[in-house]
Amino acid sequence: DAEITQSPRHKITETGRQVTLACHQTWNHNNMFWYRQDLGHGLRLIHYSYGVQDTNKGEVSDGYSVSRSNTEDLPLTLESAASSQTSVYFCASSESISGSSTDTQYFGPGTRLTVL
Amino acid sequence: AQSVTQPDIHITVSEGASLELRCNYSYGATPYLFWYVQSPGQGLQLLLKYFSGDTLVQGIKGFEAEFKRSQSSFNLRKPSVHWSDAAEYFCAVGAVVGYSTLTFGKGTMLLVSP
Helix, strand or coil: CCCEEEECCEEEECCCCCEEEEEEECCCCCEEEEEEEECCCEEEEEEEECCCCCCEECCCCCCEEECCCCCCECCEEECCCCHHHCEEEEEEEECCCCCCCCCCCEECCCEEEEEC | CCEEECCCCEEEEECCCCEEECCEEECCCCCEEEEEEECCCCCEEEEEEECCCCCEEECHHHCEEEEEHHHCEEEEEECCCCHHHCEEEEEEEECCCCCCCEEECCCEEEEEEC
């Protein structure tokens, strides 16, 4: 079955370290998204991509970067981890060429990141 | 910019009772609206979505939602709640054609009492 996976599921790191969270989907979806979920804030969009070589900043992109070298993967990198980036990170994907919001976003299981 | 408000942080409902979760949105045109559910430790699952047409939308697991333009609302309802419905529920609004991003509300945690 097609799916979207995230790894690792849990990660503890230290302030200042570079961290990369993986997201892999097998639906061949064009669109991929990264969100962070924090208590009292719901989900907030970090970065998104409409296709290979395309990346866009979301609402809370500072301190994060993404790259899209193929359809299946959108890794999220924290260049220098900060305690404020302790959160649960969700990856999602949707199928669309036109970039319409009518497309359902399918979410991965999440990665819990702790920055000490 | 679009925004979503879910006024209730927590709601407790008795098993078998009816449920209504509130969602208000702010958007300049007709929005695309979604309800997602998140069980503990899980990702989000789509319950239902509204794009156009009939303002009463049916979803999975016996949920429905009604779009009311005059009230800028998209409330989620279920006639009889089951203990397995205990979860966090998120309302989201999507921009019209040209974008694929969603703006989420802060969520409502549903607790189901016996």
